[in-house]
Amino acid sequence: MLVPMRIMLDHAAENNYGIAALNVNNMEQIQAIMEAARETNSPVIVQASRGARSYSQDAYLRHLMLAAAELYPELPIAMHLDHGNSPATCFSAIRQNFTSVMMDGSLSEDGKTPSTFEYNAQTTKYVVDVAHMLGVSVEGELGCLGGIEDGHGAGMSGEEALKHLTDPDQAAEFVKLTGVDALAVAIGTSHGAYKFSRKPTGDILSMETIEKIHKKLPNTHLVMHGSSSVPQSLQDIINKYGGKIKPTFGVPVEEIQRGIKNGVRKINVDTDNRMAITGAIRKVFAETPEKFDPRDYLKPAREAMKEVCKERMIAFGQAGNASKIKMVSLDDMAKKYAKK
Ligand code: G3H
Ligand code: 13P
Numbered sequence: 001m002l003v004p005m006r007i008m009l010d011h012a013a014e015n016n017y018g019i020a021a022l023n024v025n026n027m028e029q030i031q032a033i034m035e036a037a038r039e040t041n042s043p044v045i046v047q048a049s050r051g052a053r054s055y056s057q058d059a060y061l062r063h064l065m066l067a068a069a070e071l072y073p074e075l076p077i078a079m080h081l082d083h084g085n086s087p088a089t090c091f092s093a094i095r096q097n098f099t100s101v102m103m104d105g106s107l108s109e110d111g112k113t114p115s116t117f118e119y120n121a122q123t124t125k126y127v128v129d130v131a132h133m134l135g136v137s138v139e140g141e142l143g144c145l146g147g148i149e150d151g152h153g154a155g156m157s158g159e160e161a162l163k164h165l166t167d168p169d170q171a172a173e174f175v176k177l178t179g180v181d182a183l184a185v186a187i188g189t190s191h192g193a194y195k196f197s198r199k200p201t202g203d204i205l206s207m208e209t210i211e212k213i214h215k216k217l218p219n220t221h222l223v224m225h226g227s228s229s230v231p232q233s234l235q236d237i238i239n240k241y242g243g244k245i246k247p248t249f250g251v252p253v254e255e256i257q258r259g260i261k262n263g264v265r266k267i268n269v270d271t272d273n274r275m276a277i278t279g280a281i282r283k284v285f286a287e288t289p290e291k292f293d294p295r296d297y298l299k300p301a302r303e304a305m306k307e308v309c310k311e312r313m314i315a316f317g318q319a320g321n322a323s324k325i326k327m328v329s330l331d332d333m334a335k336k337y338a339k340k
């Protein structure tokens, strides 16, 4: 059943685990996530960016998600908008059955220029007010991630991004002003495969910032973006079969687990799945160049993504929890919000 993301994050907080939020653009990615979730009894957060929505078209995406809900009735599923750049984008997602939206007001509407605190708080609060009347959950973001390779982000280098970490005092004020259900924080990560040129330590990945924010906001669900681990094994498969991934390091799973101990409930992962798919497809192309039926390479691609999803679901602790979550409809959630 499609449910508001908030109920899952509340359950995760009560039981000290985190939930992977997995990006999708097509049917095979949705299938990979749903199978991984069924095999591990995990609650599901599927998310689509603006780019994903225009690539797959809203109507296809909506029906694929409705199909997932029909085929996996035992699993709670949140359909989340990743990096909404404006209230209009968030509201159009809600009209397409999304049960959760991110209003990323850390950047201006162009999705590139860092905005002001005032703009961010005001815009996010507006989205919260409307979304909550409909029972839809809202994630906000304070501070800026590094990188721009996926088309959104302020284009900062890792060093510059370190100057834009989330300030814990401002975070407390932001949550009070906006009433967001979840807060994405900047701790030195960036989107994409090229995050760090060495295994990250405290000077380039500030898990301390998370700990400080959690102390100020013990009841707020924190979100880590740019959380792919970019495992060496996936880099190797791609490169072995003709790819050209330069040496790079992602966010180690142990660091994410440390975050989960400090209030992180939603962990955004896209790149690892993209890499798993690419590696599997390259392997088929390299080993059996005579094949041309898309199913011959999409099946192994889907399988490879499923394995990554399962590994993360187990590592983040969401495995085993789907059947323990009481499903709540958007209408009931709207009533709950109205009482607050
Ligand atoms: O936020 C980043 C996600 O990986 C989505 O990327 O905008 O290329 O779909 P995208
Ligand atoms: P990765 O590029 O590290 O997978 O991050 C994805 C993300 O943060 C989506 O919002």
Ligand code: ZN
Binding pocket: 083, 191, 225, 226, 268
């Ligand atoms: Zn992100």
